[in-house]
Amino acid sequence: MTAPRPETPVSVSKLGYVEFQTHDLDRLADYYTRVLDFVEVDRTADEVYLTPSFDHHAVVLRRGEHKPRTSVGYEIFEDLADAERRLGDAGYAVERRSDIAPGMPDVLVLAEPMTGTDIHLFDQQPRSGVGPDDSTLRPTKLGHVASFTPELAPMQDFYQSLLGFKWSDTIGDFFVFLRCNSDHHAANFMASKSFSGMHHIAYEMRDLNHLQTMLDHLAHEDYRLEWGPGRHGAGHNIFTYHKDPDGNTIELFTQLDIIHDEAKGYFEPRPWHTDFPQYPKTWEVDLVAVNSWGPINPALIEH
Ligand SMILES: [Fe+2]
Incomplete structure (x- = not known):
């Protein structure tokens, strides 16, 4: 049986972020900041947002049982509402959420087949304030x-x-x-x-x-x-x-x-x-x- 498909695919243009659950939030955040030289841009009691570059975050760490890649965020190069309509018309359960991350009021969430990983689709992240010349060590x-x-x-x-x-x-x-x-x-x-x-x-x-x-x-x-x-x-x-x-x-x-x-x-x-x-x-x-x-x-x- 062929899976349903929209009339035209969504225009994903960029990998935005990946989320990890960890039982030791501080240890993993320390690895990202001290070892990989990422910048911590936001933190709550149970979440840490980290970036190596312009975008607000490329990595989200969340307190919980050890589980990498609990969600993956992709930037899309088109109108979010139109993408939502096409995915919905093709029969996919798509949820529109405003509470995904700081500065991201509009995110579509759908499930990746077979793995259950949440796929997030969004228009654009806010800027992190991190500049290209801030470090000679940090990944690009x-x-x-x-x-x-x-x-x-x-x-x-x-x-x-x-x-x-x-x-x-x-x-x-x-x-x-x-x-x-x-x-x-x-x-x-x-x-x-x-x-x-x-x-x-x-x-x-x-x-x-x-x-x-x-x-x-x-x-x-x-x-x-x-x-x-x-x-x-x-x-x-x-x-x-x-x-x-x-x-x-x-x-x-x-x-x-x-x-x-x-x-x-x-x-x-x-x-x-x-x-x-x-x-x-x-x-x-x-x-x-x-x-x-x-x-x-x-x-x-x-x-
Ligand atoms: Fe690789």
Whole structure:
């Protein structure tokens, strides 16, 4: 049975924020501010709002049982009421809420299929007041969030048919990469019968020097890498992975593929590419797809 779909997809244009539940709010907030150099922009008794950049928040921490990725917020580039009408006409339960976060009076909430994660759609966040030159350490932005899904196809269809994402790449038959702007992926999903929840969340660094600066800072703070540096095939980002104090996997990356020509699907050519021109494709499961520089951490590709 084909899932219902709106007459035209919603125009998601940007990954805005990801919410985490944590049993130790202060410890995780301390990691974000002291280790990753995010700015705490707002706090209540049970919530902390954090940002690396212009937007009010990219990370929300909420007191509760440990659960990463309880909600994901996406900015849309269209009228919120029209998006609400089209999703409603297609039969989706969409709630319009005014109490989601400080300065966000109008947010659509709908459920992601199979995972139950809340998807938030909003017009624009208020500015954080954080400027681009405030720090040489802080990541530039929230890049993507990767999750497990019981099935790949219905999840991919939800993101493409409802939320207007485009297909960028797939590895084997189990890992899909989807984009909502020119960045190669903002959402990626790994099919699994064994695992559920978030796979990792990724923050962008400006370049290799910026990444190195952060890695030396992590070392000073006794955070050690679990994988990387390496270069992924799909997306071609240079990656590193470590764990936050809750055990969530954190990727710091740079040089993610940019897709300039949306109509033709061209990637901006780079010397480390192997296809010229390069189009979205299904990759064979091998070193080239996973880490062209060599080592593999089996725990991070298990599914
Ligand atoms: Fe990633």
